Amino acid sequence: MKKLLLLIVVLLAAAFAAFQVPAVQDRLVGAVMKRNMDNRDRQALFADDALRLLVCGSSSPFPSEDRARPCLAVIAGGKYYVVDTGPGSWNRMALLRMPGERIGAVLLTHFHSDHIGDLGEFDMQTWVAGRPGPLPVYGPQGVEKVVAGFNQAYGLDHGYRVAHHGAEMLKPESGVMKPITAGIGEGLQPLFTDGDLRVSIFAVSHAPIHPAVGYRFDYKGRSIVISGDTVKDARVIAASRGVDLLAHEAQNQDMVARLAATAGSLDRPRLRKIFHDIPDYHTSPVEAAEVANEAGVKLLLMYHLTPPPPKALERRFLAGVSDIRPRGVALARDGMLVELPLAGGEPVVSRLR
Ligand SMILES: [Zn+2]
Numbered sequence: 001m002k003k004l005l006l007l008i009v010v011l012l013a014a015a016f017a018a019f020q021v022p023a024v025q026d027r028l029v030g031a032v033m034k035r036n037m038d039n040r041d042r043q044a045l046f047a048d049d050a051l052r053l054l055v056c057g058s059s060s061p062f063p064s065e066d067r068a069r070p071c072l073a074v075i076a077g078g079k080y081y082v083v084d085t086g087p088g089s090w091n092r093m094a095l096l097r098m099p100g101e102r103i104g105a106v107l108l109t110h111f112h113s114d115h116i117g118d119l120g121e122f123d124m125q126t127w128v129a130g131r132p133g134p135l136p137v138y139g140p141q142g143v144e145k146v147v148a149g150f151n152q153a154y155g156l157d158h159g160y161r162v163a164h165h166g167a168e169m170l171k172p173e174s175g176v177m178k179p180i181t182a183g184i185g186e187g188l189q190p191l192f193t194d195g196d197l198r199v200s201i202f203a204v205s206h207a208p209i210h211p212a213v214g215y216r217f218d219y220k221g222r223s224i225v226i227s228g229d230t231v232k233d234a235r236v237i238a239a240s241r242g243v244d245l246l247a248h249e250a251q252n253q254d255m256v257a258r259l260a261a262t263a264g265s266l267d268r269p270r271l272r273k274i275f276h277d278i279p280d281y282h283t284s285p286v287e288a289a290e291v292a293n294e295a296g297v298k299l300l301l302m303y304h305l306t307p308p309p310p311k312a313l314e315r316r317f318l319a320g321v322s323d324i325r326p327r328g329v330a331l332a333r334d335g336m337l338v339e340l341p342l343a344g345g346e347p348v349v350s351r352l353r
């Protein structure tokens, strides 16, 4: 035992000494640079053999060490379509080494700040990465105001980048966002098509926030619905009938009630008021499971997690869910990938590193 301890100490000391050698440091730095920059392996995500969904933000407005605010990327037909661009979500995309030039569009569900904070970064960074034209940004009424504001706020920096890197590399006419306002009627409304991808929009209930919408993606026989922020709503059930994957927001109301009580005990009345107010416009995990059951979806992925649970509390967050839906439930984490093979079969859940 003593010999083993001695061996471990000697090995640790040797490793520590090795890290002080410049040549060893150089090799490590080179390896880290290559690892952070090399995204050739990401091209596999764009193979035309599956409809995919990547979680680029699983949290809600709550701060989190390891979760960005809401962001889901649907990957189909060689591009990705980003539903909501919450604060920190571009950082997550960059850490996941996603190729910015492959962005197809952004779709906003509504204009709470936790859903739009990184919109300017998505525009700027995907333009710098080589996006060939203006970035389309779809959303309900109000999207034109949000996009105009971000275009204005980032306008000076767009000029700086062109001046520094040249208009040949950064075409000024490509580095802006183009708002596309969607009308919302009853039920699913067609929004746009791109090759074999069909995207639809539907209204949800996030009162007093109007409008608020969800989106449906259909590609070569596979389908994904994203709820946006909503209470349990028959329109989400109708839009999700029989889909392969439903990404639904989830808020654990018991935990929020305890947060309100804790804020009260700490004499933080503004926080207590917010925690007291938010249950009436979100969906509990059990209600999200009811929506998935009633719609007959294959896999329910809960995201927009309120509060965002640390790993040790994820089961607690889902309390009561397994009673009504024992299978076909996943809790989103940043970097989670769901693949729906075009050849058919069950959804495959993994995590990008
Ligand atoms: Zn939200």
Ligand SMILES: [Zn+2]
Binding pocket: 110, 112, 206, 209, 229
């Ligand atoms: Zn909201």
